[in-house]
Every structure is written in C-alpha cells, then in structure tokens.
Amino acid sequence: MPSSFSVNKGKISDFIKHTFYLNTHMNLTDNNHLEIENCKQILEYNNIRVKLQTSNMIVSVWGSNLSVEDYNMDGIVINGEFSSLEFEKIQGVKNA
Amino acid sequence: MLDNIRGVCKFRVFCESPEAFINRLKMSRVSAKGLQVKEGVLYGEIYGFDLKALERITKSETAQIEILSEYGFIFTLKKYRLRFGLAAGVIIASVLIFYLSNIALKINVYGNTTLSDEQIISIINDYGITIGTYLPNVSLRSAEFDIISGVKEIAWIGLRRSGCIVEAEVSEMTVPPEIVDTNLPCNVVSTQNAQIVKINAVPIGMLVPMLYDTVKKGDLLVSGVITGKLTNSYLVHAMADITGRYEEKKVFTQNLIDAAIDYDSPQRRQKFYLFGLEIPLYLPREQTGDFEYEAELSRFNFFGLQLPAGIINEKITPYKPSQVSYSLAEAKKLLYEKISDYEENFFKDEGVTILERRENFIISKNAVTIETTYVLESNICKTEYIFGENDK
Numbered sequence: 421m422p423s424s425f426s427v428n429k430g431k432i433s434d435f436i437k438h439t440f441y442l443n444t445h446m447n448l449t450d451n452n453h454l455e456i457e458n459c460k461q462i463l464e465y466n467n468i469r470v471k472l473q474t475s476n477m478i479v480s481v482w483g484s485n486l487s488v489e490d491y492n493m494d495g496i497v498i499n500g501e502f503s504s505l506e507f508e509k510i511q512g513v514k515n516a
Numbered sequence: 517m518l519d520n521i522r523g524v525c526k527f528r529v530f531c532e533s534p535e536a537f538i539n540r541l542k543m544s545r546v547s548a549k550g551l552q553v554k555e556g557v558l559y560g561e562i563y564g565f566d567l568k569a570l571e572r573i574t575k576s577e578t579a580q581i582e583i584l585s586e587y588g589f590i591f592t593l594k595k596y597r598l599r600f601g602l603a604a605g606v607i608i609a610s611v612l613i614f615y616l617s618n619i620a621l622k623i624n625v626y627g628n629t630t631l632s633d634e635q636i637i638s639i640i641n642d643y644g645i646t647i648g649t650y651l652p653n654v655s656l657r658s659a660e661f662d663i664i665s666g667v668k669e670i671a672w673i674g675l676r677r678s679g680c681i682v683e684a685e686v687s688e689m690t691v692p693p694e695i696v697d698t699n700l701p702c703n704v705v706s707t708q709n710a711q712i713v714k715i716n717a718v719p720i721g722m723l724v725p726m727l728y729d730t731v732k733k734g735d736l737l738v739s740g741v742i743t744g745k746l747t748n749s750y751l752v753h754a755m756a757d758i759t760g761r762y763e764e765k766k767v768f769t770q771n772l773i774d775a776a777i778d779y780d781s782p783q784r785r786q787k788f789y790l791f792g793l794e795i796p797l798y799l800p801r802e803q804t805g806d807f808e809y810e811a812e813l814s815r816f817n818f819f820g821l822q823l824p825a826g827i828i829n830e831k832i833t834p835y836k837p838s839q840v841s842y843s844l845a846e847a848k849k850l851l852y853e854k855i856s857d858y859e860e861n862f863f864k865d866e867g868v869t870i871l872e873r874r875e876n877f878i879i880s881k882n883a884v885t886i887e888t889t890y891v892l893e894s895n896i897c898k899t900e901y902i903f904g905e906n907d908k
Binding site: 461462463464465466467485486487488489490491492 | 538539541542545546547548549550551552553554556644685
C-alpha cells in the first residue's frame with residue numbers, strides 16, 4: 421500500500437482513484453522523455469514549457485525543444501530536454 | 517511499414533492558442549505525433565484517415581492549416597482516384613487473372629507409348645475436359661474413373677491440375693501379342709487354279725503335288741496327316757511356301773459420258789474462337805446447295821502457351837453435279853489410270869508378280885471396256901484346319 425493512500429485511507433474517492441488507476445502516473449526517462457497518464461488538458465504549450473492538468477494536480481515541465489506526442493486516451497508523451505518539473509495542487513484536492 | 521500503408525501527413529497550424537487546438541484534437545480522438553510549438557505555430561503529424569477531422573477542427577477553431585508533406589499508400593491512392601482507366605485496368609486484370617487461372621488452357625499428356633497425345637486429348641475432351649473448361653466445375657476424379665472404365669486402351673489415367681494446365685498421366689493397356697496356334701493340325705490348300713512353279717519351303721507336312729503339276733482352287737498342297745511306313749499316322753500343323761502361276765481376268769469400263777462435279781470458286785471467311793465460343797467475323801447467311809467445308813483453327817500463342825482463343829479459317833467450296841463427256845483417247849487414258857491403280861493396290865502391295873498382261877478393247881456406243889487378262893505368280897498357300905477351326 422502506498423503511504424499516500426494510508427494517510428487518506430478514510431476517503432472513498434481516493435480509494436476509487438487508486439483502485440481504478442485514476443491517479444496521475446508518470447514515467448520519466450532521463451531528462452528527455454516523460455509519459456504522463458490521466459492528463460486532462462494542456463493549459464500552456466510552447467518550446468520551453470508544457471503545463472498540463474491531470475486528475476489532481478497541475479504539472480509544469482520546463483526545458484527546451486519540448487514536443488508532445490500521442491496525446492490521446494488521456495495519456496501524453498513529452499519529449500525534449502527537461503530542466504525542471506513543477507507540481508501544483510488544484511484547489512479543492514488535498515495531498516496532490 | 518504500417519505508416520506507409522495508412523499514410524502519414526505532416527502539417528502546421530497557425531492559430532491563436534495551440535493548447536486549445538491540441539485539446540480539441542484530443543477530444544476528437546485524433547492521434548497526433550511530434551506536436552511542437554515553434555514561434556506560436558503548431559507542427560505535428562497525423563495519420564491519413566484523421567486528415568478530415570483535422571480540417572474540421574481547423575475550420576471550427578478559425579485556424580489556418582498547411583499540409584507540409586504526405587506519404588503512404590492512402591495518399592497515393594487518393595492521387596490516382598480520378599484515373600478510372602487505371603482502376604478499370606486493375607479490376608479487369610484481377611478478374612482475368614482469377615478466370616484464366618481457373619480454366620484449362622493446356623492439356624499435357626505423359627506416359628503414352630502407342631496412343632498419340634492428340635488421341636488421348638480427344639478422349640479427355642469426350643469426358644468434359646477441354647481447352648476453356650472452367651475447372652472448378654469439373655470433377656477430375658470422376659473423369660478419371662469414367663475414362664478408366666470406358667476406354668479399354670487406357671489401363672489407368674491420373675488427372676491433376678497445375679494452375680491452368682491439366683496434366684494427364686496415362687498408363688496404357690498392354691496389348692497381348694497375336695498368338696499363332698501352331699499346334700492345331702491343318703492342311704495347306706491352294707487359293708487359285710494354278711500351276712506350281714516353285715516350291716520354296718515345306719517345313720512341316722507332306723507335299724502332295726509335284727513341281728509343275730496343276731492344281732485347282734482348294735486342292736490339297738501339303739497334307740497335315742503324315743503316314744509313315746513303320747509308324748502310325750499322326751497329325752501335324754502343315755506349313756508351306758509354294759509359288760503358283762495362274763491367270764486372272766478383270767474388266768475395266770469407262771463411260772464416254774460420265775458424272776462429274778463442278779466446283780465454284782471457294783469462299784473464305786473467319787470466325788473468332790474464344791473458349792469454345794465461335795463468333796462469326798462476317799454477316800451470317802444461310803449457305804444453300806451442296807458445298808465442301810473445311811475449317812482450321814489457329815490458336816493464339818503466348819510465349820509458347822496456346823491460349824483458348826484464336827481464329828477459325830473456313831473454306832466453303834460450293835459444287836453441283838454435272839456431266840462430262842470424254843473422247844476415246846481420254847477414256848482410254850482414264851482406263852489405264854484405273855488399271856494402274858488396281859495393279860498397285862491389289863498386286864504389287866500383296867506381293868503378286870505380273871508376268872503378262874493381255875488387253876482386249878471393246879468400244880461400244882456409250883463406253884470403252886478393256887478386258888484384261890493377267891498371268892500372275894504368287895504364293896498360293898492357304899491354311900485349312902482339319903478339325904473345322906478355319907474361322908480362327
């Protein structure tokens with residue numbers, strides 16, 4: 421059991437999200453390939469920044485020559501040279 | 517590989533908000549690759565079948581789209597979509613390939629020794645397998661069975677299909693040799709009223725007449741019943757080669773006014789032959805009167821393979837019966853031709869030597885007749901079975 425779940429074990433919504441894999445899953449390879457599941461929307465997209473909204477947070481990827489692929493079925497692949505990642509909690513969602 | 521089939525289209529979109537455009541793509545389930553924003557312009561790749569959806573989104577987002585490149589089978593097909601001749605050619609070629617690979621274009625025969633290829637092909641044709649037959653409609657197994665049971669010259673036949681070629685492997689019936697029964701007792705008798713001029717050989721039997729004796733037709737020449745002085749009588753299969761000299765009369769007649777046939781100039785016409793169908797290349801009209809008909813089929817060749825299509829050359833020669841009158845000299849000339857033919861067929865081919873020919877001309881009002889008397893020499897022996905086996 422992940423620790424985040426143990427903290428919020430009383431909440432049914434977290435349980436459902438966890439059970440049905442509705443959380444934001446990320447797979448980072450080095451600093452140039454990032455796969456994010458359950459991406460809801462692209463909020464900002466340019467050469468140096470991709471800002472995404474997932475189910476429970478906003479993820480900002482900073483870098484250079486960023487490109488987006490396979491943005492379909494709530495999954496997204498970001499390629500490029502990443503310099504930093506930022507996570508921002510969506511208001512109303514705890515422990516993002 | 518898969519991209520080459522479904523086609524990939526590279527594009528760029530000029531829009532106010534690339535993010536909104538990408539989100540619209542996602543909502544429309546358009547799979548886009550390599551999306552990149554450079555100086556406010558969105559670059560990317562989509563599959564060929566998503567191009568219409570992309571154009572629709574572009575229109576609704578009031579953006580401008582520019583197709584940078586297209587590759588793949590779908591786009592090639594799209595490029596040639598208005599070339600109906602090409603499509604028709606592909607369809608016709610497909611149909612022709614399917615049809616021609618299912619009809620018999622050639623029949624190959626193997627394993628025959630006495631029967632010719634043409635004879636075997638003719639037999640196979642009689643059982644429903646001809647050039648141009650649609651092979652899926654024919655049962656080769658039942659044809660094999662029918663041929664084996666129906667044609668006594670063929671002991672076994674195997675028919676198999678190799679594409680458009682029918683292969684026939686034949687095993688012929690072994691013909692039993694003619695058995696001369698030399699054990700049955702028999703006499704040798706004369707076939708002519710003749711004088712014996714030469715006794716070539718009497719291997720078995722007892723010679724009855726002597727050299728230069730005269731014999732009648734049916735007289736005993738060599739007896740198959742041998743009676744010894746010290747032994748009992750016993751029967752043998754008499755054999756002999758005895759040459760006799762004899763006369764034979766033959767009458768040849770030629771009418772001075774004889775029936776003849778008047779031939780008109782021949783008409784030539786052609787038909788187109790296609791899978792057994794004969795299409796006239798002329799205006800058909802009924803041929804009246806008597807005529808001789810000849811037809812020859814010339815098949816088209818394709819690299820040595822005879823196709824079931826060709827040209828039938830027909831020759832129609834009309835004729836009508838007429839009468840022809842001959843002069844005496846012409847009649848005699850015709851008579852000598854008849855005599856020459858007769859001698860060639862009945863004497864020379866049978867090993868009969870003509871020693872003398874006497875002719876007696878009889879000229880009547882309507883005909884010229886030659887009474888010919890031949891003096892001939894030939895083998896006059898004939899086997900006659902003692903116990904009534906002469907029908908053998």
